[in-house]
Amino acid sequence: MTQSAPIKVTLIAGGVGGAKMAEGLYHLENVELSIIGNIADDEAFHGLWVSPDIDTLTYTLADVIDRQQGWGVANEGHRALDTLSKLGDDTWMSLGDRDFGLHIYRTHRRRQGDRPTHIARDIAKSFGLECEMILPTDDTVQTRVRTEAGWLSFQEYFVKERCAPEVRELHYDHIEDAHTTEEALNALAEADLIVVAPSNPLVSILPILKVPGILEAVKASKAPKIGVSPIINGGVVKGPADRMLSSLGYEASAFGVAQIYADFLDFFVIDHADEQHVTAINGLGLRTSLDTILMKTRDDKVRLAAALLAVSRVGSKKASEAQELSA
Template identity: 55%
Template sequence: MKILLLSGGVGGAKMAEGLYHSEYGNELSVIGNVADDMLFHGLWVSPDIDTLTYTLADLIDTKKGWGLKDETTNTLEALERLGCDTWMYLGDKDFATHIYRTQQKQSGIRPSVIAKHIAKQLGVTANILLPTDQVIQNRIHTEQGWLDFQSYFVKKGCQPEILDIFVSGIEDAQPTPESLKAINEADLIIIAPSNPIVSINPIVNVPGIRAALKSSKAPVVAVSPMINGKTVKGPADRMMAAMNFSSDVLGVANCYQGLIDGFVIDIEDQQFTSVLEASGLKVMVAQTLMKNRIDKVSLAENVVAEMSTKFGLKCGTQLAEEV
């Protein structure tokens, strides 16, 4: 069974890890968010793609949820001594990834090819895909003016009030052939519990991606990042409110209106089941908070199994039983 996951960074990587280590890991593809990518110290950094790759390679710093484990910061400290602005944390081993990516980009290699090579060299067998090879970037409008996502999220600590959000460059972006192929061939498409506004929308709003998702034979199922009106981590609730969506599962469903066929919500939000089902969605209630790998794999396998039943699909377990 071919599973396609649309994912942001830290939260989405948990779902990706669960699927990767489940019985469906051999047929997993992940389209990651590239709208948070930026240039730091002359190097092109792709935070969400790296988080996904490091997570699946078992190299992630599990305490932070991003970056490489057992890191040192000698390079960053040396840059600071030279007077560089070093608010963006980059570890010494992590720098190698960004150096390689930048060198390859300057040689004219497509970012999708670069991402695939990095993942392969780190031992990742899942297909890490980019929605576009063009540069698209989240922009956050605050009272201090327009900020790129990393300046808002890291440098400003998510403190400024959000007035508006848009993705620069997305109107002229083109979908990668790899992403369109994965959408067309998928048996089930899952939207990870990532930030709908700055992680998922920049993927689905690349021209051609949304249309491909709608025309795909595969049902599209979203896992809510909201639990009891709150996010596990990050500013998704404030961003939802800034874009006129309620900061709860109903707001997430409205954000994905016309795109999703199924919705996975936490047991703390089960009171919304009837309302969501009345809107035409197939709803699954589960424990969606993932604290360890057992939780991640359990949620992933339960989502695939239950949603396969609801949509009349045959998942790996069902096929094995028939054989």
């Protein structure tokens, strides 16, 4: 029996939630996965260019991630950081020895003038990944966080300050001048399904969608678009998304996230614990699906990924039948 053509899935992702969703899709049979990852968390440390979200995706899919903390390499040493600390350097950004090796390679390639997109692709391939790791732009875009003490880089807020200050404003520096990569546009145009991961919508997803041309390409795609809520019963598994949403005037709930995505998604998957939001989310024009969306194990991730494909297939079939009846 001839196997059907693989389903082309384009995942928009950042952070640990994005990496979990990527892992589920990556381990599904007959899926050709492309990932457009967040680069607005990128920053230079010790003269090296660090790309935390892209590296977390790469390490996760290569199965070398430190699963306890959700980022970095498992069984990592910190001798380089110890030396830097002894020399008086500021070492609040914890980078492991093997992690340093990757940042040295990336920085060397960037200084040679290589496209960041090609560098990310080559790193992914060197780690044995059989998916496309795509950057939304080769330009530098950086999320800034305004707190009571003033403006911070995202890593200063997230790592150094441990997300403690109240967020009063977000800004994505240089995003209006960024140029979308052809790879990202092609992945969206050729997708059979576009998935928005259960990532922090404000600092992981919007910095991708706000790169000029990305959101327009998502809307123009004929593929079903499905998102997964990062909020379960008013809270998050990890990270500051709920507090950020509240402090910036959004509702910290599955409904609040649905409001952010309502103008381009077709389907929104929320947890059974948030069933009370179904009517309101449907009122936004989204088709809502209830599921268990907490992903603790690889089996959880693969099961949810398979459920997304099933929801999009069934929903698209019903929409097509409704159009035929109304014609």
